[in-house]
Amino acid sequence: MSPPHIAVYGATGHTGRLAAAELRARGREVILAGRDGVALKALSDELGGMPVHQAALDDPAALRELAALADVLIHCAGPFTHTGAPVAEAAAEGGCHYVDHALEQHHTKWMFDVMSEPARRAGITMVTAMSFYGGLGDLLTGAVAAGMTGIDRVTAAYAVTGWRLTTGARRTAELLFADTRRITYTEGAQHIGYVEPRNAVFPFPPPLGPRTMIAPVPFSEVLTVPRHTPAQRVEAQLTAHTFEEEQAFTSEHVDAATRAGSAFTVAVQVITGTGGRAGQARGHDLWRMSALTSVEAAVRLADGHGPGPGVFGPAEAFPAGPFLRDLERLGLLTLTLPEER
Incomplete structure (x- = not known):
């Protein structure tokens, strides 16, 4: 065979x-x-x-x-x-x-x-x-929220610096942020329609600390997370400075070493009426990830x-959890997760 x-x-x-x-x-x-x-x-x-x-x-x-x-x-x-x-x-x-x-x-x-x-x-x-975007937040949510019930809110927050978009990624970003029919997940259901972006502050753990975020961003967690985690609200957020960096949209032809220079922290909060859990992944080179x-x-x-x-x-x-640990063993990220149950 x-x-x-x-x-x-x-x-x-x-x-x-x-x-x-x-x-x-x-x-x-x-x-x-x-x-x-x-x-x-x-x-x-x-x-x-x-x-x-x-x-x-x-x-x-x-x-x-x-x-x-x-x-x-x-x-x-x-x-x-x-x-x-x-x-x-x-x-x-x-x-x-x-x-x-x-x-x-x-x-x-x-x-x-x-x-x-x-x-x-x-x-x-x-x-x-x-x-990376969408997928890592979904995996982190699955690991953090395992066994939880009564979840009010899941927030997947991405802090990214040094992102250098390829031609395909630039076109994707332009499509996403021009979309007026965004999908959101609130009150336990999907909704499609115009969403007014807002500024939010997400409390990343040290050493990063609180950061100003674009919220919501149109990532896929609103579709994937509710399929395995029963939550009333799911939202993805991205650091506001990510697209403010001068070269983000003008770096289609940089060399591979330059493109590998991104750094990221992805954190997930899973909130219930009585508390919650959190986890994060930190690493470099979101493309290789x-x-x-x-x-x-x-x-x-x-x-x-x-x-x-x-x-x-x-x-x-x-x-x-095991999937993320395998990514960690490959040297792609460093995980901080609640005790696995």
Whole structure:
């Protein structure tokens, strides 16, 4: 029996390169996929030789062929508002497991609403929002809130410095912040409509301390967290200074070392009527964090350690505490969690 093959779609982008290189380093069978055949061949040569598969987003036959060749497909090519549906549909039609980096709320909602039944019919696992933004907050919430009841509020707060956006990330950010139909989760239910942003202060633990935040930001926790944690309100927040840094939106072509210079603290508060719990993750290079998070998910699926057929968020697909501890052992972050129960 041949070893499982993991395809990386969008392999020539920054996150895709990191994911492909990590899989290669682990001795996995990798297929490099995307729209630009010349760039794929160059990356294959750079990484020591891997099969490549050229497939444009408007070529469903080529995308289905890719899915038929792979056991797991990692989708790294955003913005997922534009790229998500063709690749996810091909994965279901070709019968391979699927992991994506989507941050966009409406893509994540579409995955749950539209792709759950095709995934079950195909017998595959599809994990959406397995990324830094959205995904890390979801995993932290799953670990912190395990076993809790009567939850009034979950807040996932991101403090980020030195973020250098890629072209795809810049386009995604522009789409997110121009969206007037944002999804929120209040009073135990989803709501869609215009949301007036506000300034808030989040009490990050020392040494960071309280920071001024943009709240809410349109991340995917409002869709993924309620699937595993019963809360009345879920909100994501981002430090206001993150987008005030001069080079955030003008750094599409910086080198990999510069792009790796980001630092982050992600903290989660889970509040009940009688108290609550909190946890945090601190680290550097959110791009590598995002890429290796999806690699960890894909490897688990390839090795038969998934939750079964359907569409899942990160903490719904995998036990959150052990998954985060594996990321910590890889040196991606340092965790502070309440005593695991």
